[in-house]
Amino acid sequence: MTLEMVLLAGFGGALLTWLLGKVSARLRNGLAVLLALGMFVAVCLMHGQSFQRLLPLGFMGLRLSVRMNMLSWLFAVLILGTGLLSVIFSLRYMRGRSRLDYYYFTLLLINAAMLGTVVAGDLLTFFICWELVSWSTVLLISLKGTGRAISAGLKYMVMALAGSLAMLVAILSLHARFDTLTIPRLAELLGAAPLGYVLFVTVLMSAGFLVINALWPFHGWLPDAHAEAFSPFSSVLSGVLVRKGLYGLYLLVYVLLGTGLLQRLAWGALSYLNVMAWIGAITVVFAAFRALVQDDSKRILAWSTVGQGGYMVLASSLATELGVAGGVFHFLNYCLLSALLFFVAGAVEHRTGGTRDLNALGGLMRRMPVAFTGAMAGVMGVIGVPLTNGFVSKWIIYKSLLSEGRPFLAFAAFLGTWGTILYGYKFLHNIFLGRLPDRFAEVRRVPFTMALPILVLTALVLVFGVLPGIPLSAVSAAGVSMGFGSLGLSVWGITTDTGTLNVVNLLAAIVAGVFAVWALWRGLGRSVRVDQDDSYAAGMAVPRQRYNFTADFYGPLRRIIGPWAGDAADALLVGLARRTALVSDAFRKLYTGYVGSYVLYILLFLAALIFVQITWSPWL
Amino acid sequence: MNVLWYFLSPLIALLAGLLFLGLARKIMARIHWRYGPPVTQPLIDIIRLFSQRSASHGALFDLGLVLSLAGSLVITLFLPLGNIAPMSGSGGMLVILYMMLLGPLGMALSGGASANPNASIGVSRKLMLAMGYELPLLLVLLAVMTRFDTISIVSIVQQQRAGAWSIASFPLVVSGIAYLMVLPAILGLRPFEVAGAAQEISSGPQVELGGPYLALATMQHGLSMYIGASLFVNLALGGAANPFVFLVKVLVVLALCLFVNASFPRFRVEQAIGYLWRWPTLLALAGLVLTVVTGR
Numbered sequence: 001m002t003l004e005m006v007l008l009a010g011f012g013g014a015l016l017t018w019l020l021g022k023v024s025a026r027l028r029n030g031l032a033v034l035l036a037l038g039m040f041v042a043v044c045l046m047h048g049q050s051f052q053r054l055l056p057l058g059f060m061g062l063r064l065s066v067r068m069n070m071l072s073w074l075f076a077v078l079i080l081g082t083g084l085l086s087v088i089f090s091l092r093y094m095r096g097r098s099r100l101d102y103y104y105f106t107l108l109l110i111n112a113a114m115l116g117t118v119v120a121g122d123l124l125t126f127f128i129c130w131e132l133v134s135w136s137t138v139l140l141i142s143l144k145g146t147g148r149a150i151s152a153g154l155k156y157m158v159m160a161l162a163g164s165l166a167m168l169v170a171i172l173s174l175h176a177r178f179d180t181l182t183i184p185r186l187a188e189l190l191g192a193a194p195l196g197y198v199l200f201v202t203v204l205m206s207a208g209f210l211v212i213n214a215l216w217p218f219h220g221w222l223p224d225a226h227a228e229a230f231s232p233f234s235s236v237l238s239g240v241l242v243r244k245g246l247y248g249l250y251l252l253v254y255v256l257l258g259t260g261l262l263q264r265l266a267w268g269a270l271s272y273l274n275v276m277a278w279i280g281a282i283t284v285v286f287a288a289f290r291a292l293v294q295d296d297s298k299r300i301l302a303w304s305t306v307g308q309g310g311y312m313v314l315a316s317s318l319a320t321e322l323g324v325a326g327g328v329f330h331f332l333n334y335c336l337l338s339a340l341l342f343f344v345a346g347a348v349e350h351r352t353g354g355t356r357d358l359n360a361l362g363g364l365m366r367r368m369p370v371a372f373t374g375a376m377a378g379v380m381g382v383i384g385v386p387l388t389n390g391f392v393s394k395w396i397i398y399k400s401l402l403s404e405g406r407p408f409l410a411f412a413a414f415l416g417t418w419g420t421i422l423y424g425y426k427f428l429h430n431i432f433l434g435r436l437p438d439r440f441a442e443v444r445r446v447p448f449t450m451a452l453p454i455l456v457l458t459a460l461v462l463v464f465g466v467l468p469g470i471p472l473s474a475v476s477a478a479g480v481s482m483g484f485g486s487l488g489l490s491v492w493g494i495t496t497d498t499g500t501l502n503v504v505n506l507l508a509a510i511v512a513g514v515f516a517v518w519a520l521w522r523g524l525g526r527s528v529r530v531d532q533d534d535s536y537a538a539g540m541a542v543p544r545q546r547y548n549f550t551a552d553f554y555g556p557l558r559r560i561i562g563p564w565a566g567d568a569a570d571a572l573l574v575g576l577a578r579r580t581a582l583v584s585d586a587f588r589k590l591y592t593g594y595v596g597s598y599v600l601y602i603l604l605f606l607a608a609l610i611f612v613q614i615t616w617s618p619w620l
Numbered sequence: 621m622n623v624l625w626y627f628l629s630p631l632i633a634l635l636a637g638l639l640f641l642g643l644a645r646k647i648m649a650r651i652h653w654r655y656g657p658p659v660t661q662p663l664i665d666i667i668r669l670f671s672q673r674s675a676s677h678g679a680l681f682d683l684g685l686v687l688s689l690a691g692s693l694v695i696t697l698f699l700p701l702g703n704i705a706p707m708s709g710s711g712g713m714l715v716i717l718y719m720m721l722l723g724p725l726g727m728a729l730s731g732g733a734s735a736n737p738n739a740s741i742g743v744s745r746k747l748m749l750a751m752g753y754e755l756p757l758l759l760v761l762l763a764v765m766t767r768f769d770t771i772s773i774v775s776i777v778q779q780q781r782a783g784a785w786s787i788a789s790f791p792l793v794v795s796g797i798a799y800l801m802v803l804p805a806i807l808g809l810r811p812f813e814v815a816g817a818a819q820e821i822s823s824g825p826q827v828e829l830g831g832p833y834l835a836l837a838t839m840q841h842g843l844s845m846y847i848g849a850s851l852f853v854n855l856a857l858g859g860a861a862n863p864f865v866f867l868v869k870v871l872v873v874l875a876l877c878l879f880v881n882a883s884f885p886r887f888r889v890e891q892a893i894g895y896l897w898r899w900p901t902l903l904a905l906a907g908l909v910l911t912v913v914t915g916r
Contacts, residue, residue: 140892398714407762414758422747513690526830527676532735538822551741556889557748
C-alpha cells in the first residue's frame with residue numbers, strides 16, 4: 001500500500017464514516033476503528049523507506065508532493081497510533097452524546113490531515129494540511145457547545161491563525177523568490193540566500209510553530225483548549241497535535257536550514273538557537289509552577305503538556321546528535337504518557353459523572369484499579385522515575401545539556417522536573433489516594449474499550465523504560481535523516497563518549513532490592529487488613545464524610561510563588577484582543593445610519609484636504 | 621571481593637543510619653540534660669516492632685513502604701563509600717539524583733494510600749520543603765559538575781583527592797557554604813522538621829504505621845539520613861580513602877546538623893521556603909556563576 005493510497009483512504013474514509021453514520025451507528029464505529037487501524041498498520045510497514053514523489057494533483061500551478069523518511073515515519077506512526085487508541089476510547093466515552101457522526105468525521109479528518117502534514121514533500125502541501133488540522137480542531141474543541149468550549153475554540157483559532165498567517169507570508173515570499181516550494185530544492189537554494197532574508201523567513205515560520213507547540217509566551221490557548229475538549233480528543237491534542245509545531249521546527253531548522261546555516265544565524269551570544277533554547281527553558285519552569293496551582297485534573301495535564309514541550313525545544317535547540325535525540329525521544333515518550341494520562345482523566349470523568357475537580361475526588365484507587373495503574377505509570381513516566389520511558393529521555397536531555405556546558409539551561413530542566421514531581425503527586429493523590437468519599441463508593445470499573453488503550457500505553461511506558469534501545473533506534477534514524485550522526489545504542493541503553501546509561505543495571509538493582517525488602521517484610525511482619533475508617537486521628541473521632549486533605553494541596557507554596565506565577569504573557573495577549581475589540585467597536589459607532597453625519601464626514605475630509613494643500617501645497 | 625560489596629555496602633549504610641538515629645537521641649538527651657536511651661535503642665526497637673502485628677491499608681500501603689526502603693538501600697550502591705562504589709559506573713550523578721527519588725516517593729505513595737489526612741498533609745509539606753531545598757541544591761550540584769567537568773561521582777571524588785576538597789577551594793567554597801546551609805533541610809531536621817511534625821500532624825506520613833511497618837520506616841529514615849550526609853561528604857568533603865574514614869566524616873557532618881537541630885524551634889513551611897530561597901539560593905547562584913566564569 002503506497003503512502004498516496006493511505007492518505008486517500010484517510011480523507012475518503014473520514015467522509016465515508018460520516019455518511020455511514022446516517023445509516024447505522026454500529027457500522028460507523030466499526031469503520032472508524034478499522035480505518036484508524038488500517039492506516040496505522042500501513043504506515044508502520046513503511047519503516048525505513050525514503051522517497052519524495054509528486055502527486056497527480058495540483059493547486060495554483062504547483063504540484064503537491066509527499067516525502068517519507070525516518071523523521072516523518074516516527075511522527076506518522078505516533079500520530080496514527082494515538083489516533084487509533086483515541087477512536088477506540090471514544091466508543092464508550094462518547095456513547096449517547098449528540099452529533100457523533102460529525103465527531104468521528106472530524107476526528108478521522110484530523111488524523112489524516114496530521115499525517116499529511118508530516119509527510120508533505122513541499123511547503124504548499126504542508127500548509128494545506130496544516131490549515132485543515134487547525135480548522136477541524138477549532139470545530140472539535142467547540143463541539144461541546146458550552147460557552148467555555150466555544151471561547152476556548154475561538155482563542156485557539158485566533159492564535160493559530162496569527163501563527164499560520166506569519167507562516168503563509170514566509171511561504172509566499174519563498175515562492176516569489178525561488179519559484180519552488182519543494183523541500184529538498186529549497187534547502188539547496190536557502191544555503192546561498194542572503195542572511196537577512198533567511199532570518200526573515202526563519203522568524204516568521206518559527207512564530208507559527210511556537211504557537212502550535214504552545215511555548216511561552218504563546219501558550220495561552222492550550223490550557224483552555226485541552227480542558228474543554230472531549231477527553232479522547234485531548235489525548236490526540238496533547239500527544240501529537242501540538243507536536244506538529246515541533247515537526248515544523250525540525251523541518252525548518254534542520255532540514256531546510258541545516259546546521260551550517262544555523263551557525264551563521266548568530267550575533268555574538270545572541271543566536272537563533274540560543275533564543276529557542278531559552279524560550280524552551282522558560283516554558284519548562286513557568287509551566288511547572290502554573291501546573292501545581294491548578295485544581296482541575298485536565299488543566300494540570302494541559303500545563304504539563306506546555307512544560308514538556310519546553311523540554312523538547314530546549315534539547316533540540318542544542319543542535320547536537322545527543323540533544324536532538326533527547327528532544328525527539330522525549331516527544332515519543334511524552335506522546336505515550338500524555339495520551340495515557342488524558343485517557344485516565346477521561347475514564348475518571350466518565351465514571352464519576354463528569355467530575356474533574358481535584359478537590360471533590362479521592363480514594364478511587366480502590367474502585368478503579370486499571371485507571372490507577374495507568375495513572376501511576378503515567379505520572380512516574382512524566383517525572384522520569386527509573387524504569388519508565390521518561391527517565392531515559394530526561395537522562396539524555398540532562399546529559400546533553402551538561403556535556404555542552406550549559407549549566408543554567410540544565411538548572412531550568414532540573415527545576416521543571418521538581419515541579420513535575422509536585423503536580424504529578426497532586427494529580428495521583430487527589431484522584432486516587434486518600435479516603436474514598438461515600439458518593440463514589442459504588443463507582444464502577446473502567447469499561448473494556450476504555451481500559452484497553454490505558455493498558456496498552458501502560459505496557460509501552462514500562463517496556464520502553466526497560467528496553468530503551470527499541471524506540472531509540474528509530475529516534476537515532478530520525479536524527480540521521482536530519483543530518484546528525486547515529487547514536488551508540490544497545491537494547492538496554494545508550495553509550496556516549498563521556499558517559500553511559502545502562503538500564504539493565506538499574507533494573508537488576510531495584511528488583512533485587514525490592515525482593516530483599518519484600519522477603520524481609522513477608523517473612524517477619526504480620527498485618528491485618530483494615531477498613532479506611534479504621535485510622536488514627538490523635539484521639540479525635542474520625543468523621544465519616546470528607547475526611548480528606550485535598551483543598552489547596554500546596555497552599556503555602558502557592559502563597560509564595562503566586563505573585564510571580566501569574567500568567568502575564570497570556571493576560572497581555574487577552575488584553576490586546578479585548579482592546580482591539582474596543583477600538584473596532586469605536587469605529588463601528590462612526591456608522592450612525594444618519595445621512596447628515598456621512599455628509600459631515602465628507603465635508604470634514606474635504607476641508608482637511610484643502611487645509612493641507614493651502615498650508616504645505618504638496619500636490620500641484 | 622567485588623561481589624561481596626554489593627551486599628556489604630547497603631548493610632553498612634543501614635547499620636550506620638540506625639547507629640546515627642541512636643546517637644542522635646543520646647546527643648539530644650545530653651543537650652537537654654537527660655541521660656537518654658542506649659545507642660542501640662533503634663535496633664532494639666526494630667527487633668521488637670517486627671514481633672508485633674499491625675494494621676494494613678491495602679496493597680499500595682505495603683508496596684510503597686517496601687519500594688521506599690528498597691530504593692534507599694539501592695542508592696547506597698551508587699554512592700561511593702570511601703573507595704568502594706559497586707555501581708557508580710551506571711549513569712553517574714544524573715542516575716543518583718533520580719534514584720534518590722524512590723525513597724521519598726514510595727513513602728508518599730504509602731502515606732497517600734493510608735487514607736489519613738495527617739499523612740497527606742505530611743507528604744504535601746515534605747514535597748514543598750523538597751521544592752524549597754532543591755532550588756539551591758541543584759545549583760550547587762551543577763556548580764560541582766561544571767567545575768569538575770564530569771557527571772561521574774567517582775571522578776568528582778578522585779579529582780578532589782588529587783587536588784583540594786570542594787569546600788576548601790575557590791570558587792566551589794561559595795557553593796559549599798550554600799550546601800551546608802541547606803543540609804538540615806535535606807536531612808529533615810529542625811528547624812525543617814515540617815513533614816514529620818509529631819505534635820502537629822501526628823508524625824505525618826508515618827501516622828498509620830505500626831509494628832513491622834514502623835520498623836521498615838525507621839530503617840528508611842536512618843538510611844535517608846546516611847544518604848543525605850554521604851552525598852555531602854562525597855561532593856564537598858572529598859570523600860575518603862577507605863570506608864572507615866568516610867563513616868567518620870559522615871558522622872561529624874551529622875553531629876553538626878544535630879546541634880542545629882537542638883538549637884532551633886520548627887519553622888512553618890512558608891518560613892522554611894522563605895529561608896531556603898533567599899540566602900542559600902543566592903549563594904548557590906553566585907557559586908555557579910563564579911564557577912562558569914572562572915572555568916577550569
